[in-house]
Amino acid sequence: MKSNYLSIVLRTSPHLSRGLSVETVMRQVIYALLPVTAMAIYTFGQSAALLLITTTLTCVLTEWIYTRLGRQEPTIGDWSAALTGLLLGLTLPPAFPLWMGVIGSIVSILVGKMIFGGLGCNIFNPALVGRAFLQASFPVAITTWSEAFAPDRFQYCASSTLAAPFLRPMVDAVSGATPLAAMKFSHQTTIVGDLFFGLTSGSTGETSAVLILLGGLYLAWRHLLDWRIPLAIMLSVALFSGIFWLAAPDRYPDPLFMLFSGGLMLGAVFMATDMVTSPLTPLGVWIYGGLIGLLVVVIRLLGGLPEGVMYAILLGNAFTPLISRMTGTKVYGTNRKLLSWK
Template structure:
């Protein structure tokens, strides 16, 4: 039936208002902005996966260096987490939950010498997070890799302890799985006695008398060095995992390692006596660890494809330069930190070409 509109118009409106609201309960519907679906990735999950990968390296360092390795990583992690917790105490963004502070602590721990006292590791973690991240405004705002800032702090504060190496004495060498060396437990601010047989790292040996360590121990990790850097094979596998799972931009580790290889190859070909062979350069020291776990940190590396290449090439060249001509046998840490400083400028000059533009924009 067609209602006579002019007579009952208002009634029509009243009806209209009540029936839909009552039956469909629209107040239950969520109002958000498009898109209404999500790929499903999450920052927490990315951090957790990288963390799981780094824990595999922790396990390997226990095998080579004993329980002290695990304790050092734990101490560095505790040091990293504490300031993050204090800073985020009243912050609703729950910055601790993103997992980045834990990851920073574990990665820092893996760059430390096996005989370092625990309190130094703890201090390094706290310094790395505070100076390297929190003071910049938290996750995503820092320019320098926080784990490496922590390591650089330790290197400056305790140069002897940070360059005293012990040979693998863990289960791999028949050592006890759970024995804690007394130096590890040295009380804060006391002169520490580093346990075990003090020895030079492969890069240190080369610096001293030109000795080239065999490839097999370099690959397996049965050499002197920082906790996580010794097993080249394991680090390569971790790198493959990160790339395959798209947890990092493949260009970053690839360009870094390729540059180290090519630059040291060129130098070795020109002057084989003064420059070590490229494979030795690639597999010894901390460069593989840096390429897999430091250069791949998205926060402190360029977001653009071209920028990634520039960053990696820069790190590679600096490592080769510092190792061959610097005062220290290893340069991976400083190479990454120096290139971190260039990231904003690299990025500004390598912005993608917007669709429909012939050339990349000049000003951004």
């Protein structure tokens, strides 16, 4: 086995650069997330705002302290830590205790990113690493959903949000089931229009499909996002859930419900498209998206959990290096592929 880690790889043109920096890309993604964030705060009020601020600040602070302690160049100026924090906050339930949010943010940055060597070296999406840690640590808190558009959401903050560190949060009397949980456990469907505009209960940022899609379109138009990834995921989810639906329409939800419910849109547009953790080649990207879509359908319909987007994307991330290598372009004049082991 010969590593081509140090060998020089010549590529054909274009050699012109767009002058695109990491900072620009990250800032544009944050701009694209702003409508989603605003909708999250409008839907869930004070608790969601506090949670988003906490996760974002903690992520930036963690990265700053880490670089400070390691006597490295500070990297918080590239906005990636802020983006990770914002994304993590958007995947959590609105009334999630702030101290748990802080722990999730620290795990995201430390375990998800800095341990691998910082941005560009991580194998998993950092925000999802933090969320997976929280899901395994606090399974009750992360599946306690508060009602959308509660009348007193701007004056009053959920008591679980302000739970003292390391103590069990008090659960409010009013809580809403997410559309996916309602489907899984009591076979109630939600109107697709409500899912599309975000009038349902769920994680802070996942409810409004239309705003997420608008943000995605903006990024695709600016060429900051590979449009094939969300498209591949959505097509794959529609295809595989369509098969289930056609086989047993009374047991399984229809493909439209599958597409617009839960974290699928947020995951497909903003998480799976992370440049670091998705394959490099166009063909690889289709395989990657198709795999994630299949995993989402399998976990949601056949697994024990109502939602599976997080695990599906993390598993897709794990396959990324393999997919990149398998689909690498051939080096001109030789028989070997650009990213192959041989």
